[in-house]
Amino acid sequence: MSTTYNVIGTRPIRHDGADKVTGRALYGADLQLARMIHGAVLRSPHAHARILRIDTSKAEALPGVFAVVTAADFPPAPADKIVDFGEGDTLLSSLRGNILASGKVLYSGHAVAAVAAVNAHVAAEAAALIEVDYEPLPCVLTAPEAMAPGAPILHENLPNGNVAELIRYEMGDLAAGFAEATVIVERELDTATVHQGYIEPQNATAFWSSDGRIHIWCSTQGSFVARDASAAVLDVPVSQVKVTPMEIGGGFGGKINVYLEPVAAMLSKKAGRPVKLVMSRRDVFTGTGPTPGSRVRVKIGVNDAGKITAAQAWLAYEAGAYPGAMVGPGAMTVFACYDIENVLIEGFDVVVNKPSTSAYRAPGAPNSALATETVLDEIAEKLGIDPLELRLRNAAKEGTRRADGPRYKRIGCIEVLEAMKASPQYNAPLPGPNCGRGVAIGFWFNAGLPSSATLSVNADGTVNLIEGSTDIGGSRTSLSMQAAEVLGLRAEDIHPTIVDTDSVGYTGVTGGSRTTFATGLAVHDAAQMVVEQMKARAARLWAVDEVSFSNGTFSANGQSLTFAQLAAQLGATGGPVSCSATVNPKGVGGSIAGLIIDVKVDPETGKTDVLRVTSVQDAGKAIHPAYVEGQMQGGTAQGIGWALNEEYFMDADGDMRNGSYLDYRMPTALDLPMIETIIVEVPNPGHPFGVRGVGEANIVPPLAAVANALYRATGKRLNRVPMNPATILGL
């Protein structure tokens, strides 16, 4: 059944477009306030060391300095206090410890102290005058090393050395399943730590008023999370903190955590002025959360019919300095694309002396899919069947149970695989020698979480939309389109504004591919309330009981009024119409994505050229197809960078040696071809328009697809990402 829409599926110009192409849009670092001063953060040069002494007196004496803070200025965090920001529990002491170190520094780049001064140059000079005596300790940088007996221990209070959490999912009879298999392949693959690479560095400006209220302006994926986390760290009630989200220059999961916000607030409390903190690019690399490096071992058995009989995975992810490596989602997604009876998955969350990791687009899933999808490629080759055909014989479908528990409702795995098979690229020949084509697929859950929206009808027939989801990639428009669809208006008739945490109901992060889904649902519900109230007004005008509404027109007994005509009469029928909705949706629909990639490898230099790429993804329903394509293209580009080039290059002392964009080399326009997209639409029954969310699943397949393509091009199965020239040439 196909539904006809007027607005959904079209490509209107984004509402914030003019501001963003003319330079008028205000991002966090663009904020200027009267009497504002500037901060700098002093960071640890050691990956692991005890702090013996901090002396801030010389910094405080420097002319132009207003305030210096260290961990000692913050309220103590009880050892066992848990805080919940809507996306799972966090240990307050970890959050606090990461913001400013106390006792020990746990990674090179760990913040130790901060200064506020008349300008950023003086602040940096003052920070350099802070004296810190360290007792260096041995450091440990990878998960396997950190799990080994005798490894340096980061946290004395973890029960299993450096292993913060063990995860185990088991289903069926693994031994019996492998006994049925005729082909069994087992591989172990490592991935390096990589960064989200958003172009805008973290920033925060705070003003701690004499009345006790704290106002924070920042670039964040979630203003309410930034509020709640800042309040927890500062030990004040959440109502004392107001967060105004500025425009945000990319996040990809990396701008959910707070780093600077509580520090700016504490500096402001001491200085009595607004304080702005902006990270340098090196601070972003070394002081914020990258995504984990990992070691993953996968063993899969199949029978002669190409049916998977058993699958086993072992995953060790580097959490960085504090627990929370995203190994959970890695474990839950490792076999999520497939219908398998006998499964065992074991995951280890391992602390190491690297920056505390945070989310990055489908966090944890690309690492584990790399192993599964390369093993399946090898099995397909051994069986002599097409790799997509092998996947089709095992594809997850409605009713498939994942090893971590849930059964799928409607899921578009078969549809994505069929679209890949039918794609122009998959049916085109490769151009010549040293070329290879790889395929892979991946799954991401997508998220629900609470969202709120308010719609107010203007007398000219337009509607103001008030919402709290920061707009990273066009969500003002994808949300406005859903309101317009319900109200029978054009996208341009909706005026979206993203407001501060005092001005709209609680709204979760722009993350988990949830904004168009969950905030979209809130907008949809509020729009339906508007329709009902407008119907009541028309009923009053016409003295009838029933009014119908269709395509933007209210009608009853042969009389009709357009939305705009009725909007003009609201004053005379009882006053303005304004409706709010808050949702906490349960009907989340997961997304499957696939990638086909053609590469050419120079056998002398090991350099890989990407010749052609097709990204395929189940969007459920593409509200704004251009923005869906954009998500797919962006995730694909990030995945290719992760596969081929990007890594934290750490020396033995745990110092990042490539903490600049020159040396941490992300894909440029010259490194990529056009990125073809195929949007698959298997509607999510849990959303009125069928939306699933498209921000993340697209980054899951590229690592494995590139590995498989490189195998076809070189004959080598590589076991390490990045698959850069050194890896390819075996150097």
Next chain:
Amino acid sequence: MSAKVQVQTTINNEPVEFLCEPRQSLLECLRDIVGLTGTKEGCGDGNCGSCTVKLGDRIVTSCLVLGVEAAGESITTVEGLAHGSTLHPLQKAFLDHAALQCGICTPGFLIAADALLQKHPHPTEEQTRFWLSNNLCRCTGYDKIIRAVQAAAIEINGAAQ
């Protein structure tokens, strides 16, 4: 703190005078002193291209130029691309082709692309990619940016002969 220097320059066709410390970058002067925050800082070491502006007849990463070096020069920033309330064809093409997501790299891309189209009225895809490889975008994978620039080339200069 050192003594401030008076700099007389032209920004977006208007004479501008500002006071800056000798150590302040042109980027800092534009953003913090003149108040033109459309030009963005992504890295501070010339590798991301977000702070690209036109200085005289060349494009520069303004984080690597000192404010005092702008004396007597003519500077174009993203704020100077539109004519009044009419967008530059590149700005319009970026919107029509959904060539921005977060938008933080967009000002730099627009200035760089404008310079490209003045040098190559009908750039090939390869030329466009080469020219714009000084500008990092992490959101789009560049596809829609390349398409937007090539569409703007046709809008400005007509179809290639």
